[in-house]
Amino acid sequence: MHGYALATPPSKLPGPLPVWRVDVARAEWSALAAAVRADGGRLVSLWGSERDAAAAVSAAYATGAGLLLARLALDGADDAYADLSPWFPAAACMQRAIREMLGLRADGARDERAWLNHGNWPRDYHPLRAACSGRETFAPAPAAYPFVRVEGAGVHEIAVGPIHAGIIEPGHFRFSVVGEKVLRLEERLGYVHRGVEKRFEGRPAAAGVRLAGRVSGDSTVAYAWAYAMAVESALGVEPPARAAWLRALMLERERVANHLGDLGALGNDAGFGFGLAQFSRLREDWLRTHAERFGHRLLMDRVVPGGVAVDLDAAGAARLDAECVAVEASVRALETLYDEHAGLQDRFTGTGRVSAELAATLGLCGLAGRASGRPGDLRVDHPCAPYDALAVRRVVETGGDVAARVRVRFRELHESLRLIRALLAGLPGGDVQVALPHGGAAAAGIGWIEGWRGDVLVAVELAADATIARCHCHDPSWQNWPVLEHAILDEIVPDFPLINKSFNLSYAGHDL
Amino acid sequence: MRDLLERLVAGGRPSEPLPLAEPRWRVTPARVHEEMLRRLGRALAIREVDAGSCNACELEINALNNPYYNLEGRGIRFVASPRHADLLLVTGSVTRNMREALLRAYDAMPAPKLVVAVGDCGAGRGPFDENYACVGSVAAVLPVDVVVPGCPPPPLEILRGLVTAVAARA
Numbered sequence: 186m187h188g189y190a191l192a193t194p195p196s197k198l199p200g201p202l203p204v205w206r207v208d209v210a211r212a213e214w215s216a217l218a219a220a221v222r223a224d225g226g227r228l229v230s231l232w233g234s235e236r237d238a239a240a241a242v243s244a245a246y247a248t249g250a251g252l253l254l255a256r257l258a259l260d261g262a263d264d265a266y267a268d269l270s271p272w273f274p275a276a277a278c279m280q281r282a283i284r285e286m287l288g289l290r291a292d293g294a295r296d297e298r299a300w301l302n303h304g305n306w307p308r309d310y311h312p313l314r315a316a317c318s319g320r321e322t323f324a325p326a327p328a329a330y331p332f333v334r335v336e337g338a339g340v341h342e343i344a345v346g347p348i349h350a351g352i353i354e355p356g357h358f359r360f361s362v363v364g365e366k367v368l369r370l371e372e373r374l375g376y377v378h379r380g381v382e383k384r385f386e387g388r389p390a391a392a393g394v395r396l397a398g399r400v401s402g403d404s405t406v407a408y409a410w411a412y413a414m415a416v417e418s419a420l421g422v423e424p425p426a427r428a429a430w431l432r433a434l435m436l437e438r439e440r441v442a443n444h445l446g447d448l449g450a451l452g453n454d455a456g457f458g459f460g461l462a463q464f465s466r467l468r469e470d471w472l473r474t475h476a477e478r479f480g481h482r483l484l485m486d487r488v489v490p491g492g493v494a495v496d497l498d499a500a501g502a503a504r505l506d507a508e509c510v511a512v513e514a515s516v517r518a519l520e521t522l523y524d525e526h527a528g529l530q531d532r533f534t535g536t537g538r539v540s541a542e543l544a545a546t547l548g549l550c551g552l553a554g555r556a557s558g559r560p561g562d563l564r565v566d567h568p569c570a571p572y573d574a575l576a577v578r579r580v581v582e583t584g585g586d587v588a589a590r591v592r593v594r595f596r597e598l599h600e601s602l603r604l605i606r607a608l609l610a611g612l613p614g615g616d617v618q619v620a621l622p623h624g625g626a627a628a629a630g631i632g633w634i635e636g637w638r639g640d641v642l643v644a645v646e647l648a649a650d651a652t653i654a655r656c657h658c659h660d661p662s663w664q665n666w667p668v669l670e671h672a673i674l675d676e677i678v679p680d681f682p683l684i685n686k687s688f689n690l691s692y693a694g695h696d697l
Numbered sequence: 698m699r700d701l702l703e704r705l706v707a708g709g710r711p712s713e714p715l716p717l718a719e720p721r722w723r724v725t726p727a728r729v730h731e732e733m734l735r736r737l738g739r740a741l742a743i744r745e746v747d748a749g750s751c752n753a754c755e756l757e758i759n760a761l762n763n764p765y766y767n768l769e770g771r772g773i774r775f776v777a778s779p780r781h782a783d784l785l786l787v788t789g790s791v792t793r794n795m796r797e798a799l800l801r802a803y804d805a806m807p808a809p810k811l812v813v814a815v816g817d818c819g820a821g822r823g824p825f826d827e828n829y830a831c832v833g834s835v836a837a838v839l840p841v842d843v844v845v846p847g848c849p850p851p852p853l854e855i856l857r858g859l860v861t862a863v864a865a866r867a
Binding site for chain 2: 303305306310312317319320321322347350351353354375376377378380381384395400401402403446462465468472476483485521691692693
C-alpha cells in the first residue's frame with residue numbers, strides 16, 4: 186500500500202480492517218506526516234508507550250487505503266520526536282498529554298504547558314512509565330494555569346467551570362470578550378482524568394473491555410467494539426457472524442439514542458423546551474427497550490472480546506423492528522416542527538459556523554466534520570462486517586453551522602433506523618461468542634469504529650500471557666475540542682451553550 | 698402551531714409514580730432530621746457535580762428530567778448554583794483534578810447540606826478506585842448521606858436515592 190517513501194514497506198496487521206504498520210526512522214517521522222497531509226489524509230491518534238525500557242511514539246493516520254500506523258522507537262539518549270502540529274494542529278494537545286504520561290517531548294512544540302496534570306502529581310511523574318505502578322499518590326500542589334490573555338480596551342474575561350451550570354461534565358472555558366462578542370475562547374480540560382490507560386496494564390485481555398466501555402459512557406458500544414476488535418486481531422480470533430451483526434445493531438441503537446438526546450437538548454438550548462420534552466421521551470422509551478431486550482439501558486458490557494454477551498430472539502427482533510417504525514414516524518413529525526419553527530431556525534442558522542477550509546485545516550472529524558463537508562465515515566470508507574453488506578448511505582452537509590449539525594443528526598437518525606431494520610432482517614444464525622485463547626506470542630491489535638460522535642480508536646499491546654501491556658483509547662473529541670474554540674469566534678456568549686451542544690464533545694473520553 | 702398543540706394533546710401525561718424510599722441506602726439517617734424536612738417542605742433544589750464519571754451517570758441524571766419522572770411536578774429541580782442547593786448530587790470516584798472544585802461547591806451550599814453519591818464510582822465500588830489521579834469515592838472527600846449503587850443507576854433508582862435522602866425516618 187501507499188506511495189509514501191519509506192525505508193521499510195508497511196505490513197498489514199491481521200483483522201477485519203485495512204490496518205498497516207511500519208517502523209519509521211526519525212527523519213521519516215515528520216516526512217510521513219507531511220506526505221499524509223499532502224495526500225489528504227488525517228491524523229487519527231498519537232500516543233506513546235514504553236516496553237522493556239524502550240520508549241516509542243505511534244501515530245495513526247487515516248488514508249485512502251486504510252489506517253497507517255507509524256511507530257518511532259526512541260532510544261534512551263534522546264526522548265524527543267518531531268512535533269507534528271505543523272501538519273496536524275490536533276497533535277498539539279496529544280503531544281502535551283504524551284509528555285505528561287511518558288516524559289517524551291515533542292521537539293519544536295510551541296505550547297509546553299501542562300494539560301492533564303493540574304499539579305496534583307509531580308511534573309516528573311510519568312504514570313505510563315513501567316517504573317510507575319499508577320498507585321502512587323501525592324500531596325496536591327495546584328499550579329496557576331497561564332491562559333493566553335487578550336489585550337485591548339474593553340476586553341474582559343469570563344471564566345466558566347470546571348463545574349458548569351447544567352448536568353454536564355466538567356471543564357474550564359476562558360472567554361475573552363468585548364461586550365458580548367467573543368474574541369477568544371481557550372479551553373482547559375483534564376478535570377476528569379482518571380488514569381484509565383494505566384489501569385488497563387496487567388489486566389487479562391478479556392477483562393479490559395469493562396474499562397474500555399467506560400472511557401466515555403455515551404459511546405460504550407463503540408469503545409467496547411473497538412477494544413474487542415483490537416484484542417481479537419491480536420489473538421487471531423474471529424467473532425461469529427451473528428455477533429458482528431448484533432454489535433452493529435447495538436452501535437446503531439447507541440447512535441439513535443444519542444441523536445435523540447442531542448436533538449431534544451439542541452431545541453431546548455434555543456428556547457424550545459417542547460422539543461426536549463418530546464425527544465427525551467422518545468429517548469427514554471428507546472433506553473427502556475435496551476434494558477428489556479439487552480439487559481442494560483446504555484448497553485454497557487454487552488460487547489465482549491470474542492462476540493457479544495447477549496442474544497436476541499425472534500420476538501425481540503420483531504419488537505425492535507416495530508419500534509423503529511414508530512420512532513421514525515415520531516421523528517419525522519418533530520423534524521417538520523423544527524424545520525418550520527422560525528425562532529428555532531433563527532438561532533440555528535449561521536451560528537457557530539466552521540467552514541470546510543477550517544474543518545480541513547484543523548482535522549474536524551465525525552459528526553461535526555460531516556456537517557462541514559468532511560465526508561469521513563468508517564462505515565462507508567472501510568466497512569467491516571456487517572457494514573460491508575448494508576451499503577451505508579453517507580450523510581454530508583456543507584453549512585458548518587448549528588443548523589447543519591442538527592440536519593446531520595436528523596439524517597443519520599433516519600439512516601440508522603433503516604440500518605437497524607436491515608440488520609434485524611438479515612441477522613445470521615449461529616453462536617454469538619467464541620472463546621479466547623489464553624495466550625501465545627506477544628501481539629498487537631487495532632480497533633477502529635465509527636461511533637455516534639466520530640471514529641474511536643483502540644490500540645492494544647498484549648503480553649504473551651494475554652494480559653494487557655498497553656492499551657491506548659482515542660476519542661474523536663481530541664480533534665474536535667480545538668475546533669470549538671474557533672466556532673465561537675465573533676459569536677455572542679449566550680450562543681456558546683447552543684454551539685457547544687451542537688458538537689457535544691466528550692470530556693471523559695478526552696481526559697481519560 | 699396547530700401541529701404542536703395536537704402533538705401535546707396526543708402525547709398525554711406520561712408521569713409515573715414516585716418510588717418508595719430505600720432505607721438500606723441511608724448512610725447517616727441521623728443527618729436528615731425533622732427540622733430540616735420542615736424547612737425543605739416538599740421542594741428540593743439539587744446541584745449536580747460530575748467529579749470524574751464516564752458521563753453515563755450524567756446521561757441517567759439528565760433522563761430524570763424527562764416527562765416520565767415529572768421531577769418539577771414533585772418539587773424537585775436542578776439548580777445552576779450550589780448556593781441555591783439543598784442537595785449535592787455527586788458522580789465519579791472524584792478525580793484529584795476535581796477534588797477542590799467539589800469541595801468549593803459543597804462549601805458554597807447553605808446548611809443543612811445533603812450529599813448523595815450516585816453510581817458505583819461515587820460509592821467507591823467502580824473500576825476507578827484510588828490511584829494517582831482518583832481519590833476513590835465521594836465519601837473520601839465529603840460526608841455522604843445516601844449512596845445509590847449501579848453502573849449507572851437507572852433514573853428511577855436515582856430518584857429513589859433522592860427520596861431516601863429527604864425522607865425523615867426509615
